[in-house]
Amino acid sequence: MALTVTFNFASQIANRQLATSDxxxxxxxxxxxxxxxxxxxxxxxxxxxxxxRINSKVQALRQAGVNAGQAASxxxxxxxxxxxxxxxxxxxxxxxVQSSSGQLSGTExxxxxxxxxxxxxxxxxxxxxxxxxxxxxxxYTGATYTLRGDVAHGxxxxxxxxxxxxxxxxxxxxxxxxxxxxxxxxxxxDRLIVSVSDQDGNALGxxxxxxxAAAFEDAEYKISGGLGIIHASTAYARGAxxxxxxxxxxxxxxxxxxxxxTGHGQLAANLLAGTDIADGDxxxxxxxxxxxxxxxxxxxxxxxxxxxxxxxxxxxxxKILPIKVIQTASGGGINPNxxxxxxxxxxxxxxxxINMSLGGTAPSAAxxxxxxxxxxxxxxxxxxxxxxxxxxxxxxAQYAIDPNADGSMLAVGATDFLDHMASFSNLAGIAKDSTxxxxxxxxxxxxVGGGLAYMSGTSMAxxxxxxxAAVLESLFPNLSGKEIANLITSTARDMGxxxxxxxxGQGIVDLARASLPQIQIDIxxxxxxxxxxxxxxxxxxxxxxxDPTTVYSSVTAxxxxxxxxxxxxxxxxxxxxxxxxxxxxxxxxxxxLSTVDxxxxxxxxxxxxxxxxDRLVKARAGLGSSLNRLDFAAANIATTVENSEAARSALLDxxxxxxxxxxxxxxxxxxxxxxxxxQGNMRQRDLLNLLQ
Numbered sequence: 028m029a030l031t032v033t034f035n036f037a038s039q040i041a042n043r044q045l046a047t048s049d050x051x052x053x054x055x056x057x058x059x060x061x062x063x064x065x066x067x068x069x070x071x072x073x074x075x076x077x078x079x080r081i082n083s084k085v086q087a088l089r090q091a092g093v094n095a096g097q098a099a100s101x102x103x104x105x106x107x108x109x110x111x112x113x114x115x116x117x118x119x120x121x122x123x124v125q126s127s128s129g130q131l132s133g134t135e136x137x138x139x140x141x142x143x144x145x146x147x148x149x150x151x152x153x154x155x156x157x158x159x160x161x162x163x164x165x166x167y168t169g170a171t172y173t174l175r176g177d178v179a180h181g182x183x184x185x186x187x188x189x190x191x192x193x194x195x196x197x198x199x200x201x202x203x204x205x206x207x208x209x210x211x212x213x214x215x216x217d218r219l220i221v222s223v224s225d226q227d228g229n230a231l232g233x234x235x236x237x238x239x240a241a242a243f244e245d246a247e248y249k250i251s252g253g254l255g256i257i258h259a260s261t262a263y264a265r266g267a268x269x270x271x272x273x274x275x276x277x278x279x280x281x282x283x284x285x286x287x288x289t290g291h292g293q294l295a296a297n298l299l300a301g302t303d304i305a306d307g308d309x310x311x312x313x314x315x316x317x318x319x320x321x322x323x324x325x326x327x328x329x330x331x332x333x334x335x336x337x338x339x340x341x342x343x344x345x346k347i348l349p350i351k352v353i354q355t356a357s358g359g360g361i362n363p364n365x366x367x368x369x370x371x372x373x374x375x376x377x378x379x380x381i382n383m384s385l386g387g388t389a390p391s392a393a394x395x396x397x398x399x400x401x402x403x404x405x406x407x408x409x410x411x412x413x414x415x416x417x418x419x420x421x422x423x424a425q426y427a428i429d430p431n432a433d434g435s436m437l438a439v440g441a442t443d444f445l446d447h448m449a450s451f452s453n454l455a456g457i458a459k460d461s462t463x464x465x466x467x468x469x470x471x472x473x474x475v476g477g478g479l480a481y482m483s484g485t486s487m488a489x490x491x492x493x494x495x496a497a498v499l500e501s502l503f504p505n506l507s508g509k510e511i512a513n514l515i516t517s518t519a520r521d522m523g524x525x526x527x528x529x530x531x532g533q534g535i536v537d538l539a540r541a542s543l544p545q546i547q548i549d550i551x552x553x554x555x556x557x558x559x560x561x562x563x564x565x566x567x568x569x570x571x572x573x574d575p576t577t578v579y580s581s582v583t584a585x586x587x588x589x590x591x592x593x594x595x596x597x598x599x600x601x602x603x604x605x606x607x608x609x610x611x612x613x614x615x616x617x618x619x620l621s622t623v624d625x626x627x628x629x630x631x632x633x634x635x636x637x638x639x640x641d642r643l644v645k646a647r648a649g650l651g652s653s654l655n656r657l658d659f660a661a662a663n664i665a666t667t668v669e670n671s672e673a674a675r676s677a678l679l680d681x682x683x684x685x686x687x688x689x690x691x692x693x694x695x696x697x698x699x700x701x702x703x704x705x706q707g708n709m710r711q712r713d714l715l716n717l718l719q
Contacts (some may be wrong), residue, residue, distance in 0.1 A: 105608050108153055168197035275341070366383070367396065369512060418529070439464065
């Protein structure tokens with residue numbers, strides 16, 4: 028080879044080979060450190076794709092194995108409860124046989140019956156207390172009835188203890204005669220109003236005649252802030268089923284505020300005349316320089332018409348009674364005496380709901396007295412909690428905790444569209460039992476001048492609740508104002524801590540739950556009504572009076588829970604195992620009415636116990652088959668995971684010994700390449716030495 032100065036050919040060759048050897052060594056190091064022969068897609072694209080799919084499936088199968096194991100544990104818990112109930116029934120059978128023997132007296136049978144009834148109650152305790160992950164597994168008591176009506180002329184009791192609004196009782200309570208009505212002696216026909224659900228609060232059966240909620244979710248509905256969050260469309264759909272209206276038809280809602288733009292195209296059809304108390308005239312026009320637009324915005328949230336343009340209100344067929352309490356020329360200040368006069372005026376004009384999106388830091392005796400008179404007249408009063416990020420509502424909303432508010436006044440906090448409490452909203456605090464929440468951030472509604480605007484505040488949340496109250500008034504005209512308020516609070520979507528808390532109060536208003544059917548029963552005095560109770564007397568409320576078929580179809584009480592256990596990684600029906608857990612309460616076993624206090628009852632109890640044992644045996648047999656299936660499924664999953672891991676290993680895992688040999692040879696080549704590069708550079712230096 029020629030010896031040149033301008034181009035060191037030998038060094039270039041050495042460097043190129045060195046780079047190749049170094050790259051190969053780097054690749055070997057990567058493989059050795061990762062334990063995989065496919066570090067990147069360039070190593071083996073097909074193997075990487077197949078291996079990744081196998082790995083994803085393996086991870087999913089591992090979770091499926093966990094599912095099967097948890098389900099097996101759940102079934103074993105249920106089987107354990109059934110085993111104990113089986114033992115109890117064995118003892119009850121012995122007592123029934125003992126009591127059915129002719130040599131016993133009534134006194135002895137009564138003593139035997141005491142143990143028998145106690146064991147029957149223990150069946151219910153065990154079935155109700157057996158749970159997994161917070162879910163009751165085998166304890167059911169038939170339909171649950173929740174008291175929605177405030178009985179005006181008497182008291183409904185369970186085992187002698189008075190029931191209040193929102194309290195519940197079960198089908199078993201009815202069958203055992205635990206529910207009674209005691210008249211106050213007035214001789215006036217009363218009414219009992221209840222809703223019917225399963226033990227999880229779900230309406231039983233299908234609501235006959237209810238339309239599709241989606242049919243009411245048009246463009247106006249969707250753009251009107253908050254309607255979807257409070258599930259207003261569900262209430263609209265149920266209106267036809269009840270033979271009433273679900274859109275507030277004809278319900279008068281008083282808006283005590285800055286007035287209303289009386290010429291607004293989306294409000295005019297639903298506006299009543301109203302008045303201007305602040306200026307002392309009959310024109311409630313929303314024209315204050317400082318607060319103008321506030322009252323118009325509030326009114327639109329309640330009852331803007333559904334006309335295919337702009338937005339719609341919650342109760343889009345309700346009537347707005349505008350009452351202006353801010354002087355046209357003022358800076359926005361409000362005189363509490365004017366508010367008190369406005370409340371009195373609203374009641375006199377037949378308002379069923381009063382909305383007050385206003386407040387201050389101090390109470391007003393005049394306002395409080397006017398509110399007390401309004402709720403006494405059956406009016407629901409809604410007030411915004413305030414926008415000062417306080418721990419409790421401002422006034423007059425805070426008056427909701429006063430006994431004179433009689434549970435008919437609600438304070439309202441504001442949330443955003445992600446169901447977070449708005450940063451500006453006052454919290455429920457001391458008014459937690461009388462506070463609910465609704466969307467109040469960036470709410471689009473009507474505004475002065477005939478247009479629309481976005482506004483935020485508890486002032487926007489309160490009219491959503493007022494509109495919801497108007498919807499419920501139109502759905503259930505038989506309910507009083509107090510009952511409407513209770514319906515709103517008791518069906519609100521619970522947020523934060525369980526139950527009412529100092530942040531959320533009762534939770535976010537939910538018309539889907541609040542609009543579930545209410546059954547009314549007239550309780551007659553003497554010869555009238557469905558149940559006759561002597562004046563001042565006591566009568567048992569029986570099951571056939573509570574006829575849910577008047578508003579439901581296909582009503583069935585729950586007798587079991589069905590679980591679908593995912594035991595594979597695909598989506599086919601064969602990838603699931605069904606597990607049915609039959610109820611084993613005394614009601615479901617047919618024992619809740621059985622006794623052994625007489626020869627005849629003891630004889631009947633023997634037959635009932637035999638039937639109950641047959642049901643238990645069948646239920647346990649079903650559990651056994653489910654448990655075996657789950658065990659086999661878990662074993663199969665484990666085998667599949669093992670084999671899949673082997674397949675993935677064959678594709679991706681590295682032969683460490685072989686790769687170590689390769690890496691060693693590549694390391695030697697790198698070292699040799701470095702040496703050759705140095706020697707190639709040395710030849711150039713030798714040539715330069717000759718020229719010196």
